[in-house]
Amino acid sequence: MSAPHGPGFSGRLGWGTHPAVVVIDFVRAYAEPDGPFALPEPGPALAACAELVDAARAGGYPVVWTVVRYTPGLADGGLFLRKVPALGAFAEDADGDWGEIAPPLKPAPGEPVVVKQYASAFFGTSLAATLHATGVDTVVIAGVSTSGCVRASATDALSHGFRPQVVRQACADRTPALHANNLADLDAKYADVVDLSAALTRLSTRP
Template sequence: MDGELTVTAAGPHGSAFSGRVGWGSSPAVVVIDLCRAYTEPDGPFALPDPGPAVAAAGALVDAARSAGHPVLWTAVRYAPGLADGGLFVRKVPALACFAADAPGEWGRLTLTPAPGEPVVVKQYASGFFGTTLGPTLLGLGVDTVVLAGVSTSGCVRATAMDALNCGFRPQVVRQGCADRTPALHGNNLADLDAKYADVVDQAEALERLQRLA
């Protein structure tokens, strides 16, 4: 039922996973790091087939706008010289493409935010860590975050986990995310659905956004 948590009882040998957090009454679409570095063929994080995820994210954004729901975006940005990159940029050296003085404009978003739609700048995987995303969502009265973007195993996963930690209902849209390989994408969706979020199909997400208008 909408607005309620569903808990699946499990005996000592039964499955303890895959309950549903469900939808609240006030959703927002959050598009995570969908930028040229992932969607351009020669990008540092180029995906094998980003087109379907870009199209699905665009459809979710259009549906949210039409229904009057907030749309928010996250983007990775670092200071020149990566002074604010910490250990993350040492672990993933290709993140240097998001420094302010890096060539290529790889951090430019693939889809265009509308005027007034917040673009939350971050330095780490989660859209919530060290950012204004949580307070912004609370200020907008949001209780459900509809997540799309890249990559499924990285920033989408981290953001979904922290959404749950912060008391938001994470709905990860299967077709709206993408990763380096289909196996990474599928395995991480399965694990997210088991423990941290509801993984939903695009059709369900679009219907819910319209219904909650």
């Protein structure tokens, strides 16, 4: 049976030899029920992210985090903020500390936290340079939301010469359909979508 997107899609990128886990924007705004971007069931994805991070640390692989943050007054929000006004919750002077990374996730000392203003973790940030400088060739992507910042980051990872591996159970979105549909399209064109168990196995072994 041919791939659902046709025979010209859904090739495999595979893993290189030097992966890094990148956790995209899994902050309190998504994880808490009264947050401005509250997910219906964040618990399973949070737990999966924690497993990935633990496996990367145990295997000696880098872990990088991203958060969205704006200056007081939102001067650096641009048109993205006009399109999604709720992003104002990530201003430095906003109430609620919604931009804090959600427990039980927590960056370890020395793990970079990349601050961004737009969807992609690569746009206008030092992420690509940081990863290239440490020899990373594979980006294991987790976080939120699947249809937004995860998708944009995976697409840009490919454009920057990395092999994006999007971990199905470690991402989440505001509806199951959005999550599933975007994973299917990412897997067809921009990334390999992999199961948590396979990612954990790969991170537990050295090349």
